[in-house]
Each structure stands twice: as structure tokens, then as C-alpha cells.
Amino acid sequence: MRQQSDLELVSVTKRYGDFTAVDAINHLFPSTGYTCLLGPSGCGKSSTLRMIAGHETVTDGAIVLGGTDISRLPPAKRGTAMMFQSYALFPHLSVVDNVAFSLRMSGVAKEERRREAQKLLELVEMEAMANRFPDQLSGGQQQRVALARALITRPKVLLLDEPLSALDPFLRIRMRAELKRLQRELGIAFIHVTHGQDEAMALADEIVVMNNSVIEQSGHPRDVFNAPRTEFVARFLGGHNVIATGNGKIAIRSDEIELASDGNGRFSGTITGIEYQGTHVAITAMGQGDTEIAAVLPEADFFAAPVDVGQSVAFDWQEKRQHALAG
């Protein structure tokens, strides 16, 4: 059911000259969800986010927030706020003044805007560093300040463009949990652009997979992962094989494939690679017509009946675990 502050994209299109970067996409973002816009470089995800924020004009279509068409409003009047990939903090302002900046622009008195900024610094656990300057902070700390700065306008929708890409892998995983906690606590919509499928799956209540300027599939990460609609989605999310059959292409998860001990299976091939991955062993094999298959076996199963590179083997899986792909 639609809620008062749902965000709806209605046939939203972005053209740069003759090039269509976003092609008439439709989507309803719920008012309190964590959504990840996911896709390869150039698919149109940042253009979509920038149009929602108002940093890019909409060529065609409408962006509707809580029943109002916001597509022609200036960014500050939309009820959205954006956190950029480079946190773009003002170097000459202290942390608290950076956070309070947009309240200063809208004429809020100094005492009040500082009080409000302190509250948001507490929310992101940065109150102890309120008087530092940006160059005295680590990347992760700068990011928390940027988050507080975006949230001070009390947006209905927070837009995040690759917010974790500048962090090292350890910090990225910590901030991932932090973003999720913040979204839950604030109860607003977060729309997060990423090209990382792991990040999207870990964070999102809903993933929206984009390719070639359109939405290929959207849904709960588990539903999309378990039933990719197209070859692109199956390959992009990873963990799947795409195999041509007499009735079109199918997707089957690598961890649903077993070695057929009697030599009879749906796929026969020669093993080209074996990788020990700790809990699992990954096997790749080449079949007819240069079709490659990847199977991921539990470590114990592999070592109960080990196979070797160059060996001819058969693979099998339950028919109900495979999915027909569209197109």
C-alpha cells in the first residue's frame, strides 16, 4: 500500500544530447526502506540519483514524493538530501559548522543550529570531535560528518552515491552496518547507489538492478538472487551459471550443483580448475561448445571423493532449482 512519503519515479528519462542514459524507468520506493540501485558502470544509476536530488534535470517523466511532483523543484525544496562520493566537507569550517551549514543558509539562529548539529553529531557518534577541522579526521570520520550534514535538513529521503567506495575494506563493512542502523533509527528512505553486489545484498531491503539505462529487475535481495529474470542479472549478481538448453537459457546456482558419482548428469565436462576456499571447494569445468560451469562443493563432500584437473566428470542438480531466463 502507498504511504504518504513514498517516492515514485514515473517514466523518468534522462538524455544527454542524443544519448539516453535513463530510459523511461518506473519505480516506487517505500517511505521507510533501504534500497540499493545496483548496476555496472554507465548503466544510469548515478543519473537517476542525481535527478531525484535535483542536481540533474529530468528530460521526461515525473518524480513524485508524498503525492507532489518534485521534478522541477530546486534541491533544497524537495525533501531529499544527498551524500556525495567525495564527502566535500568545507575545509575552513569546523565539524559542527559543517553540519550546521545548511541551517545557516536558511537563516536559523546560531545557537539553535549548533544545538541541532550537536544532536546529529551524537547520532553518528562524532560529538567528541565537533571542534575539529576536516583535515584532522580519518576518512571514516569525515564520512560520518557528511552523513550528519545531509541529515540536518530532516529529509524524507537520503540519497547516497557510492558512499563506501573511498573506505578500506574493513571500514567499509563497519560503515555498512552503521548505515543500516541509521536508516532503521530514522525510519526514512535511504537510496544507495553502488556497483557492488555484496554491498547491495548486505544492506538492502530491496535491490533495483539497472543495465543499459533500464531497470532489469527489482525485489528483495533474496528473491532476486534466487530467481534472476535475465542472463544479465544472473551473471551480475554472481554465484550462478548460465547454461543454454534446447528450451532456452537457464540459471543454476553454483552451490546447487553436485558431482554425479555414477557419471550421469545434466552437464559433462573436463575439469579446468580447482580452488580450495576454506569452507568450500570451487570447481570449474569446460563442456560442449566451450560452455563453462562452476560448482561450489562443501569442503567435506569434495574431500570424500576428490577429483583432479583434466578429469572428465558429470555434474547434476535438481531440476526444480534451475530457472528459465527471459530473452
Ligand SMILES: Nc1ncnc2c1ncn2[C@@H]1O[C@H](COP(=O)(O)OP(=O)(O)OP(=O)(O)O)[C@@H](O)[C@H]1O
Ligand atoms: N553530463 C553528461 N553528459 C553526457 N553524458 C553523460 C553525462 N553524465 C553521464 N553521462 C553518460 O550517461 C551514462 C550513465 O551515466 P551514470 O553516471 O548515470 O552511470 P552510472 O551507472 O552511475 O556509472 P558509474 O558507476 O560509472 O558512476 C554514461 O554512459 C555516461 O557516460
